[in-house]
Amino acid sequence: MPDRTRVALDGVPETLLWNLYQRATEARRPDAVLRDPKAVELVDALDYPFAERFGAAALGQWQALRARCFDEEIRRFLGDHPDGQVVALGEGLETQFWRVDNGRVRWLTVDLPETVELRTRLLPDDPPRRRTLAGSALDEEWLRQADPANGLLLSAQGLLMYFEPDQVHRLLATCAQRFPGATMILDGVPPWFSRRTAEGRMRTTQGYQAPPMPWAVDAAEKDRIRAIPNIAGLRDLRPPRGRGPLYGALFPLLNRLRPIRELGVTGLPVMAVRFAR
Ligand SMILES: C[S@@+](CC[C@H](N)C(=O)[O-])C[C@H]1O[C@@H](n2cnc3c(N)ncnc32)[C@H](O)[C@@H]1O
Structure with missing residues (x-):
């Protein structure tokens, strides 16, 4: 087996x-509910004690x-903008x-x-289409x-929760002003989850502790986002139906109800924020 790549990362x-x-x-x-052979290749290529650090991957389907x-x-x-750019x-x-x-996206x-x-x-650039x-x-x-x-789509998947609220608001305001008509898709954590990370209570039994996530999303925060200049709209995105009684039946049913969705138990809140033209 070729040498695996050593990983020395901490914090976020x-x-x-x-x-x-x-x-x-x-x-x-x-x-699997997600086809992702490249992710499997990466895990196999890394010298990192995944199971010892994180335990069993019990949230695979959720993620x-x-x-x-x-x-x-x-x-x-990409259906609307096949030559568009995703950041x-x-x-x-x-x-x-x-x-x-799609063979054309940048x-x-x-x-x-x-x-x-x-x-x-692990994933060298392939310019001009894929750059880092x-x-x-x-x-x-x-x-x-x-x-x-x-066409431009901005994506912040698993990122903004690590920022302070005013950093998130400034980033959204800057993007809305710079990229009229574009959209940003993003996710967040609910307030109870954010509090637990601040108190150091989000940890695995193996001792891995999630870093603080100061930015939380609830209905009031969504209203604050909608009020940022040049933001034309915010839409909740619902996770697709999964497998089994929880992800295949109960969660999709509960996710139809906004207040339950906002609790973040049936999936973290994911949103699309549209910038004015
Ligand atoms: C939870 S991981 C999410 C990774 C990936 N988006 C995903 O969903 O699997 C958080 C990522 O944010 C990156 N990150 C943290 N602070 C950042 C910053 N200020 N600017 C850009 N990336 C940052 C980290 O290096 C890490 O890759």
């Missing part, structure tokens, strides 16, 4: 390994359905490009330098590299 960047592990574990199943919620929105966008902020080791590629990954160092070793930028989503550089000429 390490969370990408939890997501990857859950997704890959689901993708290994014959009845895979969240990823599919983003995938479906990206496919919809994936905080992409970590997401393998979404390989799930949704894809820009933006992540912190330590994450990009790992990502580009090392830097913060809160910096200016990626805004200059985003290209709305053939």
Whole structure:
């Protein structure tokens, strides 16, 4: 077996390994709700103690359905804008490009330098269609590299919860002003979840502790987002139907009810925020 790639990440960047592990574990199943062979390849290529650190990947399907919620929105966008650009902020080791590629999309990954160092070793750039930028989503550089000429979709999957609320609001305000007519898809955590991370109570029995997630989403926060200048609308996205009595029957039923969806138990809140033209 070839040498596996050593991983030395901590803090927020390490969370990408939890997501990857859950997704890959689901993708290994014959009845998986997400086809993601690239995620499986990555887990197999990494020298990282996934099971010792995170335990059994009990939330594989939950995580895979969240990823599919983003995938479906990206496919919809590519249906309208086959030559459009997707900017994936905080992409970590997401393998979404390989799930949704239409052969024409241009894809820009933006992540912190330590994450990009790992990502580009495993998933080298393939310009001009697929490029990676090392830097913060809160910096200016990626805004200059985003290209709305053939349609632009911004994606922040598993990222904004790690920011302070005013950082999220400023980022949305900047994007809305810079990219009229574009959309950002994003997810968040509900307030109870955010509080638990602040108190250090989001941890696995193996001792891995999730970092604080200061930005939380509830109905009031959605109203604050809608009130940001140049934001034309905010739409909740519902995870697709999954497998088994919970994900295949109960959760889809409960997810029809907004107040239950906002509790974040049946799936974390995912939204599409549309910028005014
Ligand atoms: C929970 S992971 C999500 C990874 C991926 N989007 C997914 O859903 O699997 C959080 C990601 O955000 C990245 N990140 C943290 N702070 C960032 C920042 N200021 N700008 C860009 N990326 C950031 C981390 O490096 C990591 O890749």
